[in-house]
Amino acid sequence: MSINRRSKNITEGVARAPNRSMYYALGYTEGDFGKPMIGVANGHSTITPCNSGLQRLADAAVIGLKEAGANPQIFGTPTISDGMAMGTEGMKYSLVSREVISDCVETCVGGQWMDGVMVIGGCDKNMPGGMMGMLRANVPAIYIYGGTILPGKYKGQDLNIVSVFEAVGQFSAGNMAEEDFCEIERRAIPGSGSCGGMYTANTMSSAFEALGLSLPYASTMANVEGEIVGMVEHAAKVLVEAVKADLKPRDIVTRESLENAVAVVMATGGSTNAVLHFLAIAHAAEVPWTIDDFERVRRRTPVLCDLKPSGQYLAIDLHHAGGIPQVMKVLLKAGLLHGDCMTITGKTVAENLADVPDLPRADQPVIRTIDNPMYAEGHLAILRGNLSPEGCVAKITGLKSPVMTGPARVFEDEQSALAAIMAKQIVAGDVMVLRYLGPKGGPGMPEMLAPTGALIGQGLGESVGLVTDGRFSGGTWGMVVGHVAPEAAEGGNIALVQEGDSITIDSHQLLLQLNVDDAELGRRRAAWVKPAPRYKRGVLAKFAYNASSASFGAVLDKFE
Secondary structure, three states: OOOOOOHHHHHOOOOHHHHHHHHHOOOOHHHHHOOOEEEEEOOOOOOOOOOOOOOHHHHHHHHHHHHHEEEEEEEEEOOOOOHOOOOOOHHHHHHHHHHHHHHHHHHHHHOOOEEEEEEOOOOOOOHHHHHHHHHHHHOOOOEEEEEOOEEEEOEEEEOOHHHHHHHHHHHHHOOOOOOHHHHHHOOOOOOOOOOOOOHHHHHHHHHHHOOOOOOEEEEEOOOOOOHHHHHHHHHHHHHHHHHOOOOOOHHHHOHHHHHHHHHHHHHHEEEEEOHHHHHHHHHHOOOOOOOHHHHHHHHOEEEOOOOOOOEEHHHHHHHHHOHHHHHHHHHHOOOOOOOEEOOHHHHHOHHHHHHHOOOOOOOOOHHHHOOOOOEEEEEEEEEEOOOOEEEEEEEOOOOOOOOOEEEEEOOOHHHHHHHHHOOOOOOOOOOEEEEOOOOOOOOOOOOOOOHHHHHHOOOOOOOOOOEEEEEEEOOOOOEEEEEOOHHHHHOHHHOOOOOOEEEOOOOOEEEEEEEOOOOHHHHHHHOOOOOOOOOHHHHHHHHHHHOHHHHHHOOOOOOO
16 A cells, blocks of 8 residues: 555546646656655755755755655755844844745645655754744654854864854954954854854754654764765655654654753753744644743753853764763653653654663763753743743853843844944943844844844953843853843833833842833833834735744744
8 A cells, every 4th residue: 555645646536647747747657656755845055054065965865765765855945044144134034034934844745745854954943944844734754954063263262153243242342353353253164054052053953853853863963074964864764664654743742742852952051042943833733832831841950061152062062972862861861851752763762862871971071960960950041020921031051140130221223232332331230121123023033142242252241131022142141031022012011111220130030120110110101102013015024913922932823
């Protein structure tokens, strides 16, 4: 009996002849109609190093699928480079691209009635966008991460994309020579692959491995090294077996597997963006999951890995130290993972980890043991208070004290905030408020790596707070609070903050508080006027019109 749902569709009824003719034009023979059709969603693009090395992986996928007896069909997905768009109007399109990518995957798989899909991506929004599309289509699927970049080198130091943003602050503060600044700029990105720290792309790839929809060890390989090609060919064969077994993404993505994924995000010190994206992924999977679930998992999960941006090492160092399977095995032995969750391999998490050592190797400094963590609890804290009653996300690793109260310095956009930092108008103790940058207000929740990088470069990373209804890069660290909800454009209290108001950030008490009494806030609210949309047509206007609150993942199809 054929395992191919497409085969049944095109060999029965009056549509048989024209449907088959179209496939003959693609080189099909009679025997091909009984083989499964597997889509290969190829994110290759020469617009960013994150995706410039994906074509050879798509080629390897085609080889592996054919060897496994399937018919591969390639289609494209777009990408936006966050690193290139940072600080520009283009950054507003980044989160939008998550939705476009998910729509591409769902549309092509559904429109061509594919039997399975392999999604290949590199840059930040490729990851959640592809996963959301896989879950919506819900045919057997596997995610292929394009791989991390190798570090750049200068004066014996490893470099990465965040090195450049922080060098801007150091140079502007007079603490770096122009020659060094220019050399860091030239050398930080040595070739293809996604940004090298535990930033958003590597965070999401690691979480997808823990989720069970990528192969073990696949999430931390380097794009330019040979092992990743062999992994893709093997993944193709695994996917064909999943088609035969009818093992679909929604069989794998459950509340328990989401807990596994978020536990790995916490253990590796991953990006704040994981909160936004996993809310959206859970929504696509129709699995109950709220912003408070992140706080629940955070409190029981230690940070085990010494990784940038707040630590020392890069994703490739994690790979050489044992990769995500080693991190997962430490968590599993401590009772912090659900070992019985199914994975795309057809084995459970515990079965996949059976041969992984219980303890990390003693000769590596990247992965800690459970009794000697970097931090006893996870680093992505969910704060609430009158400034963010729906919740917001604070990244609290690397800080001597994640508590401060200071005067508000209010900015309506990122560019004016960066200009103030560069002009040295921001001083220790200030709390910068960047608003009208949420899902609707931005629109698209642009990331704030330029201001936070400049603050760190000037030595203000721990002494200046930054609160926004926008997002942060995975490369951000410091006294930062993002995803404030409700956002300013929807009348959230962040819209009512005035210059000099006292604001408290207290990650111990999980508090973000505007220290202004209710009566005064009531007077300000009565005078507040909802701003007109920034865009009236096109994709940004559509995103602004449909986007949910950040506390629900900023998804576009939350209609209930």
